[in-house]
Amino acid sequence: MIKLYGLRMSNYYSLTKALLIEKSLGFEEVKRPPSQEEDFLQLSPMGKMPAIEADGVYLSESIAIASYLEHLQPEPALLPGDAMPAAKVMELVCHLKLDIELVARRLLPEVLFKQPVSDETKSAVKADLAKGMKAVDRLFVGAPYAAGDQLTLADFYTFYCFGLASGMVKAIYDEDLLESHPKIQNVLGLMADHPSVKQVETEKSAK
Ligand SMILES: N[C@@H](CCC(=O)N[C@@H](CS)C(=O)NCC(=O)O)C(=O)O
Structure with missing residues (x-):
């Protein structure tokens, strides 16, 4: 199951969560404030939220995550086909x-x-x-x-x-x-x- 790291107060965390729901993907929210500590930088190299973990791989940046989710679950499509x-x-x-x-x-x-x-x-x-x-x-x-x-x-x-x-x-x-x-x-x-x-x-x- 995908893990979503960050805090609900963040607009980009919220956006990413909405995309996961939109695509009916199972996910778990993991409350993690942004930080410059090494363990958080492994999730998100700039120390920003959100980040996700999927199949043991960490991914940050909402656009990159959106692109991953679009490939993982093409329906409903959030990008035109052409x-x-x-x-x-x-x-x-x-x-x-x-x-x-x-x-x-x-x-x-x-x-x-x-x-x-x-x-x-x-x-x-x-x-x-x-x-x-x-x-x-x-x-x-x-x-x-x-x-x-x-x-x-x-x-x-x-x-x-x-x-x-x-x-x-x-x-x-x-x-x-x-x-x-x-x-x-x-x-x-x-x-x-x-x-x-x-x-x-x-x-x-x-x-
Ligand atoms: N370009 C990033 C921006 C993420 C971002 O700005 N996150 C803010 C919260 S909404 C954050 O973590 N700020 C803490 C910091 O900059 O240290 C994305 O699209 O995911």
Whole structure:
């Protein structure tokens, strides 16, 4: 059985858990906080969560794990069958992760740990997020799902990347990151009601 290491509070842990549920794969949650200790680095070389263990092999990075799960259990498919549509989904996933979530994450120390972030960083994050939102807007289909009429990996990343990013933007700038992005808001609504995500979020609040 697959083991899922990390903590339920993590957006990428939650995303990975939702994928495991989506694909009806049996798994066991192992509560492990991220760490730079050698035993954790064996699971995840950057000391980040989540990581999984499958057939005695450790694997980190949510995209790598998603790719493994897609090969392991192709149904329900979370990537289109044809090469270019599948690559376009991954392109959107990359921008959501790198140009939205990772950018907004720079505000996290102040929001979660009360470690002030400099005004310079706040301005840089704002500018980078504006650029990232334009990139995502160019690729986001929202008819009704992120990449078109099929539920894909991009919908899971939309939910879990904007979950974090919107919270950071609200807390630091008191602004709504998605104010003029109805298609993205719609996907967030769809995903909040999607059974695998709903289960993850319910179990998270139950602790
Ligand atoms: N690129 C990684 C990001 C994982 C990540 O940022 N994990 C955070 C929690 S959501 C973490 O472990 N942070 C602790 C740290 O950076 O030390 C992925 O997609 O899995």
